[in-house]
Amino acid sequence: MKRPARDALARVAGRLARGSELVWQRRSEALAAWVRAGRRDDLTGWRTVLGPAVRLALLGTAGWLVARLVRARPVLMWALAAGWLIAAWRASRPAPDEDAEDEPEQGPAAADPDAVRQLLAGLIGDRPGVHLSAVLAHLQGRGLGEGWEVAELRSRLEAQGVPVRRSVKVAGRVAYGVHRDDLPAPSPGEAADRAA
Known part of the structure; x- marks a missing residue:
């Protein structure tokens, strides 16, 4: 051969x-x-x-x-x-962005930590947490994270310092997700913007 x-x-x-x-x-x-x-x-x-x-x-x-x-x-x-x-x-x-090394990375791994926290807080709302599948669907609905799977989103969030729990219960369903208690605190700049 x-x-x-x-x-x-x-x-x-x-x-x-x-x-x-x-x-x-x-x-x-x-x-x-x-x-x-x-x-x-x-x-x-x-x-x-x-x-x-x-x-x-x-x-x-x-x-x-x-x-x-x-x-x-x-x-x-x-x-x-x-x-x-x-x-x-x-x-x-292979993900579509693997071929193009020059293109900026999209989604939580490249995003500003405050933007990630705000996105997660908005998706959590008044519930105890949000499943990663819901976060991924939200991102892909806005043209971000195309070709990603939940495992990739999980590793990207963890790289941003966002703790991901194995079992977050939302609407009677348990899956990987971010719990409300684990959301990172807002940065001092964001807290000052809110106070102003």
Whole structure:
């Protein structure tokens, strides 16, 4: 095999490996959040964990059913493998701004910390927090953060010094988010502007 062909094959394999890792991470985090969201804080004792236990049993049953189907019809493994490869390829798609190094970065990682705090405070409103998926949808609705995933937004916010919690409960749903109590304090300049 010629060297250019080997290099191209290595790039494809690397992209699929990175994508597989991303798909696995996202799916496992989403399923774990779904199981945790079943917890009922309004109950006491063993009833508080009944929801997560039922959801975990449902996931186990679904896994068992898929395994039984694949054993009964091995051709289904090809469909599952193809679906996984497609998802991995899409997940590892390079962001549009990776090619253009000269363009300024958009979104929270390049933004002024006060602007990030104001954006988050506005999205939180009177709720206990805001999910990162809602922040990402807000940004992408304004043409920012195109091609980003929640994990990338999380790392960018953390780089800005904004703490991200694994489980923020908003409207009965638990997911990664920023809690109202964790919002950074306004800078002295912004506090002075407000007082004036």
